[in-house]
Amino acid sequence: MQRMPARPGDSAASIETPALVVDLDPFERNLELMANAVRGSGLALRPHAKSHKCPDIAKQQVAHGAIGICCQKVDEAAAFVEAGIRDVLVTNEIVASSKLARLAGLARTATIGVLADDLSVIGAISAAAAKAGVTIDVLVEIDVGAHRCGVTPGPAAVLLAQAVAASPGLRFRGLHAYHGAAQHLRTPAERRAAIAAAVSLAAETRDLVKAAGIACPTVTGAGTGTWQLERDSRVYTELQPGSYIFMDADYGRNALSPDDHAFEQSLYVAATVMSASVPERAIVDAGLKAFAFDSGPPVVHAAHGLVYVGASDEHGVLRVDPAVAQPVIGERVWLVPGHCDPTVNLYDWIVGVRHDTVECVWPVAARGALG
């Protein structure tokens, strides 16, 4: 674990850079906006902790009414259970017996769920649960349009639900119907069409499961780009948004409808100008190891005339509009990451800032938890 880049009480200007910074006022407004918008709908809120990997944030989500969290990896789940989170759904297929043994161990102290889209995996989860003497919740993952994991909706899913229901140590909890590819469709109409199709497939599959005599209490999915659609679907029972607490440049490119709740950018990378020896160019200390670039480069925040145009491992190149003042060495620049989740995964600490003061420094406890 790397050194803390700041201490509570420090001025924001003294944070060592590059550092991952959360602006606490908009962060807390995002937390509350989502909690209020789900509360009273009858749906459960289970935020996705893959976005933050941070127990301090998960606890705030639970304090705001979340029933638990989602994560993607067993070792992420372990970090959250260790920190006191008591209901964790691993929204992924886990196939290694060593990982399933660890997952079953977590079920001794927390409610643990996991996905399956194959009979062989159901057998392996059951064996791990039986060996540990625990019950593991299993949801059958159906592919509602993301085209990654998940069995085809319909009868194939019913067969898997029956297998789960018949397996020792397992409790069939329902369907996982997350449409990841819909989250970043740019227009409200595209997102509505994608989620309408997902809702229809999920409803049809849920009804087939019920018709087979198996209770299907949960249909879970949704992300920051589409959660209002799943919330209002009358089919989904649980929502899994993750990025809403932070937002990022890519979500910022989604067009919103007048009905869409708008979350505020709260996540930044603070960087420092380390070279400015040539006109119209300045170099900051945050490059390929300070941001994930899968969704494009970071965007300079609150500084006109600066564009992040290039990166190498530890350098970011800013193009400086000749109409603005040349940045000076030591000057701070705040940058909005292109994609929040894999950017957070590069840092050991999240520095929480309110106004110009560091209020808290949270460990990213599940940073690098790949297992």
Next chain:
Amino acid sequence: MQRMPARPGDSAASIETPALVVDLDPFERNLELMANAVRGSGLALRPHAKSHKCPDIAKQQVAHGAIGICCQKVDEAAAFVEAGIRDVLVTNEIVASSKLARLAGLARTATIGVLADDLSVIGAISAAAAKAGVTIDVLVEIDVGAHRCGVTPGPAAVLLAQAVAASPGLRFRGLHAYHGAAQHLRTPAERRAAIAAAVSLAAETRDLVKAAGIACPTVTGAGTGTWQLERDSRVYTELQPGSYIFMDADYGRNALSPDDHAFEQSLYVAATVMSASVPERAIVDAGLKAFAFDSGPPVVHAAHGLVYVGASDEHGVLRVDPAVAQPVIGERVWLVPGHCDPTVNLYDWIVGVRHDTVECVWPVAARGALG
């Protein structure tokens, strides 16, 4: 720090995935090829440790004749000095006083160098050195074509060299003339032209520095894509290649001339198929948090008919040629990262494999060292 994904003596098939794996035979051949190709040239080899962030590898490089290492950050330098490396050049501008104080502290037990491209930074390094009672080597960075940090070659660099030479606690060591942008030019002719220009600028600046009465013993630079050109330039005195030990998919796209030494791919991410429920598609457990994507997606190794076509945080989507057998759940796939350096930075451990057995597991001690 995350759990070790394997232990020495384990079979390669039992490594928990995703894991960063080095195939030790080609890795050692790469180490030796570079060492042999520089030995006898009269040049110094100072490999760039930003590629591996791993003291176990740095020590092997020194054992093969390297005079020390390069890194990019003070906290990287600290990790290597702590591990016993006694000559570290930070090939970057360091401007924060807190970082310069740490850098000066390292100079108590190791030879420490750093770059400067501005008078104000030279003053700050000198103040830190004086306060710690140490001497820090300073190289003036000149921009020989990379267009990131560095002063314009020529008289501006001489002024900085004079300032270094006149500053308490500093020793002017020479010029840093790294042409990063040339490393990935695809054809030998493009790389030759770029380095010829860099050599000319470096020689001219070195001669101006000498004409001003300042010794200029070092001209340092070069990377894995161009190092033979700098080696044979009669101007460069020190070479800084980093990626040669590992290689990656992007370096694999460079065309080589008949004279170019070819390094072998030794770095992989081992992944596991976790879903294969739909024909012509398989999902592996390595996505945006297992690879850096700035230089494109990973490339599937030694498996015909599989192409890595999409990623989300913890999923990689393989397109399966209908002419090949559908992968099965649990099957291993080895993937070549698009860009080695920022991919290595995602892992806490490098698993060294020889034939089918884990021989060593090295900590990536400077992983995430941003400060």
